[in-house]
Amino acid sequence: MLNEYPSNQPKIIRKPHVIALTGFSKSTLYNRIQDKSFPPPISLGSRAVGFVQAECYAVLNAMIAEQTPEQIKQLVSELIKQRKAA
Secondary structure: OOOOOOOOOOOOHHHHHHHHHHHOOOOHHHHHHHHHOOOOEOOOOOOOOEEHHHHHHHHHHHHOOOOOOOHHHHHHHHHHHHHOOO
């Protein structure tokens, strides 16, 4: 069935979904990406980007756990390193 998605596979979500998930405005989302406290999107083509869902949830969980901004930045750095290792 097409709607079934293996949970162990990465999933890409688009910006409106990330905004709804986080409650951030567009400008807050991009400010956080710029200051490395939220994972940047990946390119899906010449004019499209998407976010890795698991990375977004990892940062949200860190925020819920009241990690410091520096801890969250370190988490984002590790998430980006993991992308390059995959």
